[in-house]
Amino acid sequence: MCLAAAPALAQASDPAAPAEPLTGPEKLARQQKIAAAECARYDGVFSLAPGAVTEIDLTGDREPEMIVDFRFFSCSTVHQLYCATDACPLQVHEGVATTTWRALDWRLVEWGPDRVLMMMREGDICGAATPEVCYEAAIWRNGRFLTAGPIPQ
16 A cells, blocks of 8 residues: 555656646645645645755756655655655656656765765665665766666656
């Protein structure tokens, strides 16, 4: 029951979605509405903990991108309603574009002129056993993320 909500929230698929592309703040507001409705189905109360949203310039255009970490989405009656296993959606909203990974944790690393998004991922992503972890690094170049791992669709 818990795992069904995570993909819907990560994609924020809403049949009443507007035809115009939404920006990060608009997508976040829609995701919160969907998350609250999903939690209410289990007689719970939705909350968004500090740390759920980080705004930082990843692209070098001096405009902050929005990083949304679903680990901080909470439903009072269902533990991990928004995440499958321990990995949760991690989204980067850049304008109307959204890139989503499944991550256990993340941090930003300054490396020379680059801001590198480092993600702790479940081991099966890297061909290891599930209890193991692996790491993926992504940087923004020419309008997209570059990484050694596959980019989620």
